[in-house]
Amino acid sequence: MVLVADDKQDAQRGESLRELADAVAARGEAPVVPAFGSAAAVQAAVDRVDGPKVLTPAYVAGGDVASAELFSGFQVTGRGDVYATDPLGAVPSIVADLAGRLADGGWAPGDGVVLAADGGTGQPERQTVADVARMLSRRLGSPVQVGYLNSWAPTVADAVDRLRRGGRRVAIGAWRLVEDGDHERLRELGEVVTAPLWPADIVVDTLLARHRAAKARLAA
Template sequence: MTLILVAHGTRDPAGAAVSHELARLVRTRLPAVQVEVAFADVRAPDLATVLRSVPDGAVVVPAFLAAGYHVRVDLPAQAGPGVTITAPLGPAPGLVAAAHERLIAAGWRPGDPVVLAAAGSSDPRALADVRRAALLLGARTGDPVRIGYAATARPSIADVVAATPGRVAVCSWLLAPGVFHTLAARTGAPVVSAPLGPHSRVADLITRRYLESRCYARAA
């Protein structure tokens, strides 16, 4: 059964490249499985288009860090009945571990205040996912983690950075480069981590989402 990895989509070619690199990494973990990429917005192909080219059924893995509109409304509408859609990637502890590793690589030091830079959503359940990620990250850094949003929700990343004293480190809670990460990078914070990108922990989680969905389907 085909695995379709659905990312948000961005006009930034580097952002799209992350989705395809993640798909490549998943193929190395699931050599017998066809892995395709679709986008929820901005870029083609969309999920409905990819599904029409899949003859053997599909498991859709939303490459989203919170369950907002695309995960709860848009993708189910495009998938239609009979298509399995797994839980999104976030806020899984493994992804928080990956974000922490990116933060350390960017130059964060224990004691530096951390601002989690997230995409934002009008869905309170998606914002709850972000708060969960911040709590998990705070358990790793040893201090509470503030949250700033790139769009839709408040406060903004820039406002939180400006209001935070000390050597502020922005932890990118984003999957790929694009407009949102550019906003985080322009806050003037001394430390800004890279997006999660094609991290091995991300590929591992995508693989696990697919395998778990197949196991549940067989059990049913």
Template sequence: MNRHPALILAVHGTRRPHGTAIAHSLALRVAEITRQPTHLAFADVLTPTVGDVAAATPGPLVVVPAFLASGYHVRTDLPEQLAHAGRADAVLTPALGHHPALTDAAVRRLTQAGYRPGDAVVLACAGTSDPRAKAELHTAARALATRLGTPVTCSYIATGTPTVADQVQRLRAQGHQRVAIASWLLAPGLFHDRLARCGADVVAAPLCPDPGIAHAVAERYRRAAIPQPV
């Protein structure tokens, strides 16, 4: 008998079939690692919603938000969905962004795309108006800079300044011959498509389906589901 809490993997949702397929693949990989049934649910755009799945899932419940910062969905939307579903008892883990496996994945993606030591690096984030989430994105940029041994600028695709395109242009004006964009996005979609038009020499692929992402989700789940030694 399975005594561990059920696992809901909460993703944003996209109208791009490829992005949805990647989300399903991530859920399958997490289930393989944790050996627990993993229920995929969407915070926005698609169904079933996190609230739908939580209401239909009996017993203890852990929700892992596959988000790169703790913005609106993590801080407000998901707790509200769980409360409306009568599952305020569910454990909502931290977002994935601080997990070192994501920095590792960003380095691998950047290298695979053709990054060379000496390239100027821009971390491309979707963007947020939440100051706390923005601080988390800057923390991610500093972690990537430490790994690469070079400055990394946090820039935005949809919300916030500097935009990725403006930052690439600024680095060119400063004399950088090559500029590389590290993608701080989980899956392909409209936001990642925009990066191809930003004028960089290298554009890394989104973080998924790098295997490190599934391991980060699994670790978030285990820390919430299994009592940790004091």
């Protein structure tokens, strides 16, 4: 498994990504190669891996613009020894974990909810974020607004402001995989702000499940 992400030259983000890679490797299912950094650094790390490899996004769809742009630059079509998985998305168990984080953080029925995403490179990621918002709304039994940090509209701040006009407290569910500087911006906006999805066992479980499915495709 080659875990791929842009590290944005963010020390906190880089540390979180390395911890994720270590946690996946500790399960002992497959060798794990961290490929975090610039496009050139990541490509070099990928090229150093001999034999079949599964390129695995270390981010959630719509949760990391820079990593999505980096990952989309890899050309794997026609290569029988490489398989690229999709980024994590509207996985019921991951959405359930996010709902639990909101409740544990102090969200209560009647509070407004904003799903805070980063944005992405195209319509499929926007659709994934919308799907996550719908699933989260069903879990909570409450409407969920979507806000974006670094691309697309509305912004997280705009979504929070709209909900506050009704006099409500606002809880923000962070749709991002690891801790980084951008997450600090969210903490200034809501009464409740969840931590990124990692660390959580369900993240490791899902990454490994996708790796097993990719291995089966490579072996077919």
